[in-house]
Amino acid sequence: MHKITQQEKGSLSITALWMLALLTLAGVTLAEKVVTTVRQDSYRWRVIQAQWLARAGVMQAMQILQIDASTQDSLPPYDALNEPWAFQPAAFQKVPCGNGYFEVGYLDNAVPGDRNLVYGIYDENRKPNLNKLPGDLLARLPGMTPDKVDALLDWIDSDELPRKAGAESEYYQSLKQPYSCKNDVLTYLDELRLIRGFQELDVQRLAPLVTLFGDGTVNINTATKTSLHLLGLPKETAAKIIALRNGPDGIPFTDDDIVFRNPTQILPMLQKRITISQEDQIVIKGLISAGFLGVHSSYFRIESTGVIPGKEMIRKTIIAIVYRKNRNELKVVRWIE
Ligand SMILES: [Ca+2]
Numbered sequence: 001m002h003k004i005t006q007q008e009k010g011s012l013s014i015t016a017l018w019m020l021a022l023l024t025l026a027g028v029t030l031a032e033k034v035v036t037t038v039r040q041d042s043y044r045w046r047v048i049q050a051q052w053l054a055r056a057g058v059m060q061a062m063q064i065l066q067i068d069a070s071t072q073d074s075l076p077p078y079d080a081l082n083e084p085w086a087f088q089p090a091a092f093q094k095v096p097c098g099n100g101y102f103e104v105g106y107l108d109n110a111v112p113g114d115r116n117l118v119y120g121i122y123d124e125n126r127k128p129n130l131n132k133l134p135g136d137l138l139a140r141l142p143g144m145t146p147d148k149v150d151a152l153l154d155w156i157d158s159d160e161l162p163r164k165a166g167a168e169s170e171y172y173q174s175l176k177q178p179y180s181c182k183n184d185v186l187t188y189l190d191e192l193r194l195i196r197g198f199q200e201l202d203v204q205r206l207a208p209l210v211t212l213f214g215d216g217t218v219n220i221n222t223a224t225k226t227s228l229h230l231l232g233l234p235k236e237t238a239a240k241i242i243a244l245r246n247g248p249d250g251i252p253f254t255d256d257d258i259v260f261r262n263p264t265q266i267l268p269m270l271q272k273r274i275t276i277s278q279e280d281q282i283v284i285k286g287l288i289s290a291g292f293l294g295v296h297s298s299y300f301r302i303e304s305t306g307v308i309p310g311k312e313m314i315r316k317t318i319i320a321i322v323y324r325k326n327r328n329e330l331k332v333v334r335w336i337e
């Protein structure tokens with residue numbers, strides 16, 4: 001996958017984009033028939049069709065997120081892996097459209113099965129937000145040292161007062177190629193390399209473990225085992241919670257999954273269904289009251305690929321991060337094409 005453009009986009013009308021996508025596909029198909037005499041042109045049109053197919057996949061995913069929000073029956077709403085947005089091959093696997101098909105899905109090694117590909121949308125709330133984690137939880141991340149924790153916190157906080165082992169503008173301005181401390185949250189994980197002590201390896205190590213989106217609440221219904229561990233729970237407890245969540249069949253995305261519908265339900269349900277130490281209960285209680293553990297997701301990553309089959313198969317992938325505030329408000333906050 002390669003990045004061609006990266007841009008911030010505002011609110012989009014799903015219906016309008018769907019119409020545009022379908023019209024363009026129809027137009028491209030028609031146009032292709034006209035210009036097939038030139039082989040090179042044909043290839044170019046096939047690439048454009050694949051791009052629009054990928055966009056159609058994003059629109060399909062956004063529509064499913066919107067439908068999910070409008071059928072929320074509880075307040076506050078909850079999101080879980082047994083809902084249609086999280087796994088729905090009928091809507092996301094090899095969906096025929098125009099001269100090809102689109103697929104919406106992501107790789108997950110924790111999920112057994114064909115290619116470990118999950119046909120669904122990935123919620124960013126299954127990971128902790130690096131921008132919101134306090135020092136003691138940052139220290140649990142791989143490769144972290146007290147110096148790096150302090151430097152990261154100084155990079156994010158708005159003041160110019162360095163922590164004990166931290167660094168603010170005074171340090172960065174003293175470098176050969178000087179720059180100022182950002183004093184704001186990270187927009188891209190690559191920015192880590194600007195912070196004292198961080199290297200490319202940190203970016204690679206942290207990318208699968210943390211997000212930069214959301215208010216910092218990890219959704220207990222979708223959280224990975226590693227996320228729960230990073231929040232302060234022992235690995236065994238994290239594994240027990242995931243096993244409980246998977247339900248009697250032992251796998252996620254199915255009807256028998258156990259769902260936490262409300263934050264107040266988390267502790268009583270865990271006490272009732274699994275053996276959980278007093279110590280872990282205190283940790284969970286603290287996480288819920290500090291807003292680090294909840295039952296709801298608001299940021300979603302849609303990974304859509306448009307495919308034009310043939311002797312020379314063409315694949316184009318789009319990654320869109322979508323913020324869902326409520327049923328009427330779905331916003332594309334990042335678009336990588
Ligand atoms: Ca600062």
Ligand SMILES: [Ca+2]
Nearest residue numbers: 246247251254
């Ligand atoms: Ca299950």
